[in-house]
Amino acid sequence: MLIGVPREIKNHEYRVGLTPQAVAELVQHGHSVWVETAAGEAIGFADQAYRAAGAQLTDAGSIFEQADLIIKVKEPQAGERKQLRSGQTLFTYLHLAPDPEQTTDLLASRATCIAYETVTDAQGRLPLLAPMSEVAGRMAIQAGASCLEKARGGRGVLLGGVPGVPRGRVVILGGGVVGANALAMAVGMGADVVVLDKNPHVLRQLDERYGNRIQTLFSTQAEVATQLQQADLVIGAVLIPGAAAPRLISRKLLADMLPGAVLVDVAIDQGGCAETSRPTTHADPTYVVDDVIHYCVANMPGAVARTSTQALNNATLPFVLALANKGIKKALAEDRYLLTGLNVAAGQLTNAEVADALQREWIPPQQALEQLT
Numbered sequence: 001m002l003i004g005v006p007r008e009i010k011n012h013e014y015r016v017g018l019t020p021q022a023v024a025e026l027v028q029h030g031h032s033v034w035v036e037t038a039a040g041e042a043i044g045f046a047d048q049a050y051r052a053a054g055a056q057l058t059d060a061g062s063i064f065e066q067a068d069l070i071i072k073v074k075e076p077q078a079g080e081r082k083q084l085r086s087g088q089t090l091f092t093y094l095h096l097a098p099d100p101e102q103t104t105d106l107l108a109s110r111a112t113c114i115a116y117e118t119v120t121d122a123q124g125r126l127p128l129l130a131p132m133s134e135v136a137g138r139m140a141i142q143a144g145a146s147c148l149e150k151a152r153g154g155r156g157v158l159l160g161g162v163p164g165v166p167r168g169r170v171v172i173l174g175g176g177v178v179g180a181n182a183l184a185m186a187v188g189m190g191a192d193v194v195v196l197d198k199n200p201h202v203l204r205q206l207d208e209r210y211g212n213r214i215q216t217l218f219s220t221q222a223e224v225a226t227q228l229q230q231a232d233l234v235i236g237a238v239l240i241p242g243a244a245a246p247r248l249i250s251r252k253l254l255a256d257m258l259p260g261a262v263l264v265d266v267a268i269d270q271g272g273c274a275e276t277s278r279p280t281t282h283a284d285p286t287y288v289v290d291d292v293i294h295y296c297v298a299n300m301p302g303a304v305a306r307t308s309t310q311a312l313n314n315a316t317l318p319f320v321l322a323l324a325n326k327g328i329k330k331a332l333a334e335d336r337y338l339l340t341g342l343n344v345a346a347g348q349l350t351n352a353e354v355a356d357a358l359q360r361e362w363i364p365p366q367q368a369l370e371q372l373t
Contacts, residue, residue, distance in 0.1 A: 004067025012282035014305035017071035027054030084109035097357035098271035119341035131311035137181025155260035160190030174237035236273035242353035249274035
């Protein structure tokens with residue numbers, strides 16, 4: 001199979017779909033891999049390393065024109081979507097629920113589109129989303145702590161405090177992978193940490209791990225409102241796989257927050273968990289609404305692109321190998337967990353949560369497989 005890896009073109013996105021080590025694995029299995037020139041150069045994966053691994057260096061146009069399987073990191077941008085075609089498979093993060101324009105373009109392309117973020121495992125987890133969720137959760141505390149500095153418009157609060165001075169209060173909405181990693185960083189910095197979740201099992205696990213170093217609370221609208229009023233830093237870490245993020249923070253609740261408080265909305269890839277959230281970039285990461293600083297960068301792990309690329313490839317490579325070795329249709333048919341990643345096929349949506357968020361029709365992925373050649 002001919003596998004293509006274009007350079008990412010989203011603002012300040014330096015990750016790359018395959019590392020040289022991953023390319024070498026695919027080449028050893030008899031596949032051809034084309035990598036766009038300088039695709040990994042910014043994070044230390046030189047063109048020579050890809051050549052040594054057996055890749056052919058080329059341009060993006062050739063990759064989109066000829067590759068059977070395209071491996072990316074972020075959702076295809078408008079110019080890339082126009083180059084996709086029927087018979088081609090795209091494997092990347094898509095986050096279609098809040099993005100009707102991308103959805104329309106992918107449907108029109110008739111390409112087969114598999115989303116990292118909706119692939120599951122036997123425990124119902126999201127193994128290809130987890131590595132980036134881990135990175136984003138940890139980065140959320142770093143970013144939030146920086147935004148709290150007075151010179152950046154924040155409250156001028158040090159999360160860990162100092163002797164005789166209160167610690168900064170961090171409120172984490174959601175105790176999943178993002179929330180748990182943000183929690184670990186916040187506790188490590190010595191902050192006063194509260195985590196809210198609707199799953200008692202999640203709260204119990206966190207309580208058993210951290211004991212009285214944190215406070216766990218069952219999430220209700222009233223409790224969220226109470227905690228927001230006391231927070232220096234809020235981390236939005238809620239997720240419904242494939243669907244738009246629930247809007248937990250209304251404009252009214254935001255207005256009751258402390259002036260100079262910070263909201264880091266990690267859920268922005270799925271539309272954000274605050275009414276006032278909108279995607280930003282690493283070039284211009286923040287804006288202010290009602291005296292609350294919003295950090296809503298939609299590709300947070302891109303800032304630590306080398307670490308993120310390596311972590312992502314560790315998770316995606318077995319699936320890439322399966323798709324290449326077995327062929328797209330057979331790989332999807334034989335792995336029901338990979339099949340949950342199918343979002344678009346034969347010009348139709350194949351994910352119920354995405355379809356519900358966009359109010360579009362959909363067909364079951366098993367039915368879509370019958371239409372693939």
